[in-house]
Amino acid sequence: MKDIMINVNNLNYKVENTEILKDINFNIYKGDFVGIIGPNGAGKSTLIKILLNEIEDYEGDIKISGKIGYVAQHDEFERDFPIKAYEIVLLGMYKKRGIFKRYKKEDYEKVKKLMKILEIDYLYDRKVGKLSGGEYQRLALARALASEPSILILDEPEAGVDKQGQNLFYSLLKKLNNEKNITIIMVSHDLSMVFKETTKIMCLNKNLHCHKDTKEMTAEELKKIYSEDLELLVHVDESVKVVDRND
């Protein structure tokens, strides 16, 4: 039996009198690569904020075993801020060293190693303002990995990155998942990528409508949560075909 990394029981979250998340129950197991999908306003980012403890006034019970590394949807840094790529990765270690403490030689070596794994070692000294969207995204992933997390959470990693950059990013995520057994939870609107890369899918639309092996997902289930989104439905059909092709 695989270890449970995240256990969510009877989660409910309201803002004033509006229900944002209702009766959410799930387990995420070690080594899962979970795609969280759902239409705009479904509560995906809210769920992530709850898992990250950024929202605390929820009802229910959440148990998390392991450290979470987070890759945010948008840049947290102003792109003209005068900071170099390696310094961003070092920031991922500040909890270990303390923000005013000096980093050690081993920290710089670790930064180099991480940047090499993520194929951004050539950017070591480059100012962040000079990076492309895809390069910056891999840098944000390197920073998240610097804290040695056992769980990685990503919110819409496709935003602002071209197709080639996305493909590289997802293949790196898959490698981290397969080779280092890092549990990955990724919110995404890119259904075809979710179907291609993940092992489990969670369909959220206030309630958790489904949570199952990616291979077992059907177009019918997707249509239930995307029923009002005609444009996405086209993609839903295409995505399910991707699954059929892989089978």
Ligand SMILES: Nc1ncnc2c1ncn2[C@@H]1O[C@H](COP(=O)(O)OP(=O)(O)OP(=O)(O)O)[C@@H](O)[C@H]1O
């Ligand atoms: N602080 C808040 N006050 C009021 N409503 C909120 C607040 N935070 C979120 N909401 C509402 O909760 C719902 C869920 O929002 P959330 O951002 O979690 O959705 P999402 O699934 O991530 O959407 P998207 O795919 O568009 O990013 C939305 O209707 C949003 O307007």
